[in-house]
Amino acid sequence: MKLHREGYLIMAIAALILGIIHVGNYFLYQYTTWLWLYVLLIVGELTMMYLVVQFFRVPNIKCVYGLMDVMCPADGKVVVIEEVEETEFFNEKRIQISIFMSPLNVHANFNPISGIIKYVKYHKGLFLVAWHPKSSTDNERSTFVIEHKSGQQVLFRQIAGAVARRICYYVNENQAVKTGEEFGFIKFGSRIDVFLPLNCELNVKIGEIVKGRMTKLAVLKNND
Secondary structure, eight states: OEEOGGGHHHHHHHHHHHHHHHHHHHHHHHHHOOHHHHHHHHHHHHHHHHHHHHHTEEOOOOOOOOTTEEEOSSSEEEEEEEEEEETTTTOEEEEEEEEEEOTTSOOEEEOSSOEEEEEEEEEOOBOOOTTSTTHHHHBSEEEEEEEOTTSOEEEEEEEEOSSOOEEEEOOOTTOEEOTTOEEEEEESSEEEEEEEOTTSEEOOOTTOEEOTTTSEEEEOOOOO
């Protein structure tokens, strides 16, 4: 496991604040001798630091996939699987799979397929709760499209939530990418939508807990 670079500053600030609080707790104990309160505050400090570190963790996982597999781009829970009209890029019907990421999930994001990045666009927007139906179109978000070697294209979208206030991504148009490589990070609770061709073979169901780079969302089919 490693810690994500997006968290270095936040973890340093958290450590400094908790260090100051700990010194204050020590002097409080010297004057009150309330051992139970001192121990309780120390447990609280350690818990807070653990949660911050856990949020920015990136487990070492080997992504194993087939040529036509669409892998899960993030840890979380599948909250939507439906046929929708995708209006930003395709302007046609697609299968939408939405993955809700809680603050306890790994928040690094990974390419669902290999290919060439054909589209990258950041949109300013609102900060509705990530599971709101309109969060996919109204919230702050970043949209990407990868063209697979088969000619099939997959669109995926990082969506900010009520708590998430910063979306980071590290890819550009015309860049060649591989399945399972990191393409971005979302800070503090969010959602990722994946839009697949109608003829793909789905491999997940609503309510399923999924893992980035490990869970196979679907299998693409060659265009006839």
